[in-house]
Amino acid sequence: MSTTTEGMSEKLREYMLSVSVRESETLEKLRHETSMMQNSNMQISPEQGQFMNFLVKLTGARNTLEVGVFTGYSTLWTAMALPDDGRIVACDISRDWTDIARKYWRMAGVEERIDLRLAPAEETLRALIDSGMEGTFDFAFIDADKNLYDIYYELCLALIEKGGLIVLDNVFKHGKVVDDEADDPGTFAIKELNKKIKTDNRVDISMIPVSDGLTLVRKR
Numbered sequence: 492m493s494t495t496t497e498g499m500s501e502k503l504r505e506y507m508l509s510v511s512v513r514e515s516e517t518l519e520k521l522r523h524e525t526s527m528m529q530n531s532n533m534q535i536s537p538e539q540g541q542f543m544n545f546l547v548k549l550t551g552a553r554n555t556l557e558v559g560v561f562t563g564y565s566t567l568w569t570a571m572a573l574p575d576d577g578r579i580v581a582c583d584i585s586r587d588w589t590d591i592a593r594k595y596w597r598m599a600g601v602e603e604r605i606d607l608r609l610a611p612a613e614e615t616l617r618a619l620i621d622s623g624m625e626g627t628f629d630f631a632f633i634d635a636d637k638n639l640y641d642i643y644y645e646l647c648l649a650l651i652e653k654g655g656l657i658v659l660d661n662v663f664k665h666g667k668v669v670d671d672e673a674d675d676p677g678t679f680a681i682k683e684l685n686k687k688i689k690t691d692n693r694v695d696i697s698m699i700p701v702s703d704g705l706t707l708v709r710k711r
């Protein structure tokens with residue numbers, strides 16, 4: 492989540508969006524409807540959505556995971572990058588927010604690519620492992636409750652194949668990762684996970700300053 496890119500001047504960001512972001516009418520309408528909601532800042536930015544769409548196409552991903560759907564904006568960017576037989580297992584716990592998501596997925600003609608699981612994501616991911624799907628996914632996006640990020644990271648790492656990609660959102664925690672006073676559990680969890688991934692020899696990594704910081708993780 493982060494509807495903008497941290498640390499970039501508004502003027503430069505406006506320029507970047509104007510010359511590079513190609514947002515479809517449905518994505519734009521969904522972003523507009525979400526912007527009227529109280530929790531609108533949970534949505535990812537258009538530049539991040541397009542970047543993820545680009546990554547999905549670049550890697551040729553077909554079987555993907557999404558942890559944290561909200562009103563479905565990131566899911567829609569991903570779904571639009573998939574081939575017709577591509578699939579997203581999308582995890583969330585809110586029926587109200589995902590009802591909005593489903594309306595726009597239908598409008599964009601990609602609803603059948605999205606398998607929405609309304610349950611705590613940890614349960615859904617463990618159930619996928621228990622059903623023998625370890626190593627069968629090629630892309631995962633993690634953007635849910637920060638306290639559980641390490642668990643989501645480990646479960647997604649088990650579920651993706653060698654060479655598969657995980658994108659972790661909010662790794663800057665809106666700048667709080669460099670604020671010594673910030674001691675909320677979410678920031679602590681992100682800081683610990685950032686440190687852990689730095690030396691995790693199961694993966695290749697790149698942390699990039701798009702939106703609220705993304706870590707790209709490639710499974711070795």
Ligand SMILES: C[S@@+](CC[C@H](N)C(=O)[O-])C[C@H]1O[C@@H](n2cnc3c(N)ncnc32)[C@H](O)[C@@H]1O
Pocket residue numbers: 492533534535558559560561562563564565566582583584585588610611612613634635636
């Ligand atoms: C930051 S929002 C996701 C934003 C979304 N990626 C987008 O671009 O609009 C986080 C979402 O995680 C969901 N969530 C929180 N705790 C969860 C859990 N334990 N399991 C699954 N989803 C959870 C919330 O309901 C919320 O929709």
